[in-house]
Amino acid sequence: MSSTPLRLMAMTAAAVLTATATACSSSSGDGKSEVTVWMYPVIKDEVASKKFWEQAESGFEKSHPDVDLKIELQTFDKRDAQISAALAAGSGPDIALITPDQAATYRSVEGLLPVDEAVDADRKSFYPETLKAATFDDKLYGVPLFQNVNATAYNTKIFADAGLGLPATWDDVLAAAPVLAKKGIAVMDYAGSPEQTLNLSYYPLLWQAGGTVFTKDGKDVAFDSPAGVSALQFLVDLKKAGGLPADAATAGPAVEGAPIAEGKVAMRAVTSLPELNQMRAALGEDDVRLGLPLRSTVRATYGNPGLLALTSINKDHNRQAAYDVLAYLTSPPMQTSLNRAAGNFPTRTDVKAPGSGPDFKALNDSLQYANPGEPSPVARQVMAALAPYIQAALGGDMSAEDALKKAANEARDLLSRA
Incomplete structure (x- = not known):
């Protein structure tokens, strides 16, 4: 492969990383294939994480005695720099846990290998959107290990007291806005701060309107479409009707200390399980309910999968061993035990949610509507260009159409330079 782009990436990493793990795909002295995995903190508790992955190693090796599996635990700090430097040096893991955006970036510089053969037997068992997140030019560049998902959380007392x-749906939200505004309550919160990822604010609305961030081929942006304008106009109309908090254009995503936790906002359209628990702690167990994602043209929400990607470091003679590792770690038994330990959700339809009760049912039911985002090497830069214009529209400084048109012009400039 061409190493020039990767070496340019590594120059940035060099300032913060002078050496990487030297493990490479190889064969050990006893003839076994060696496969190295870089695993990041899916399980937050370090002791529990270490124990879990040690058991995963031994379990795999018991069923595959011809393979020596090494799962090396890493930290999220400087993950991009660490992986980039490893790929550039040709010395690092066979497999790494990455995000869809990272998959788009590393694949674009020939740092990843396709993994279709690793899922051939089970492809139909995965949620289609999780595979879509790692598919480029009709090839799969990561096997989904777990995913997070968001749904809609309601302060049921507010709606009940108002007789609503x-x-x-969006129409329901717009109809409730003036009724609740008369009581000094915003119907929905929104985190418009540029520091908030648009995957958890504007993009779910864009997807609900039937729109996309990028065109299908990824060569142009599409958020300035009629669907995109509709999504932003929905927010602007809510703001004018008193349906959003006064600081929606600049608010961050926090629950604690925010209007949603003070009973001044009636619902949160994009809510994770930890955020739901924070709402319950503030408002009471009986006054908070979780429901499916909102719907305009379609239902949609954000659900981000963690991908096990095969790096270009992996050698031909170890390829089948790496495929076997990928299949094992993403199998139903492994996903079941991992999600129970980490509190995440499955990427497979044949694996149940890691808990029971109404909350887990709502989140599990929402998986079918989960969009993993739209991976692109410039996804983060496009977000940074778009966010201030959404702020401007919410602040009344420009129309929804003009805001998206100007943001699209900046984004297209980013794409042309990328």
Whole structure:
């Protein structure tokens, strides 16, 4: 492969990383294939994480005695720099846990290898959107290990006191806005701060309107489409009707200390399980309910998968061993035990949610509507260009259409330079 782009990436990493792990795909002295995995903190508790992955190693090796599996635990700190430097040096892991955006970037510089053969037997068992997140030019560049998912959280007391049902569609939300505004309550919160990822604010609305961030081939942006304008106009109309908090254009995603936790906002359209628990702690167990994602043209929410990607470091003679590791770690038994330990959700339809009760049912039911985002090497830069214009529209400084048009012009410039 061409190493020039990777070496340019590594120059940035060199300032913060002078050496990487030297493990490479190889064969050990006893003839076994060696496969190295870089695993990041899926399980937050370090002791529990170490124990879990040690058991995963031994379990795999018991069923594959011809393979020596090494799962090396890493930290999220400087992950991009660490992986980039390893790929550039040709010395690092066979397999690494990465995000869809990282998959788009590393694949674009020939740092990843396709893994279709690793999922051939089970492809139909994965949620299609999780595979889509790692598919480029019709080839799969990562096997989904787990995913996070968000749904809609309601302060049921607010709606009950106002004699309103729980909104399930944009029209429901817009109809409830003036009713609740008269009581000094915003119907929905929104985190418009540029520091907030658009995957958890504007993009779910864009997807609900039937729009996309990028065109299908990824060569142009598409958020300035009629669907994109509709999504932003929905927010602007809510703001004018008193349906968003006064600081929606600049608010961050926090629950604690925010209007949603003070009973001044009736619902949160993009809510994770930890955020739901924070709402319950502030408002009471009985006054908070979780429901499916909102719907305009379609239902949609954000669900981010963690991908096990095969790096270009892996050698031909170790390829089948790496495929076997990928299949084992993402199998139903492994996903079941991992999600129970980490509190994440499965990427397979044949694996149950890691808990029971209404909350887990709502989140599990939401998986079918989960969008993993739209991976692109410039995804983060496009977000940074778009976010201030969404702020401007919410602040009344420009129309929704003009805001998206100007943001699209900046984004297209980014794409041309990338």
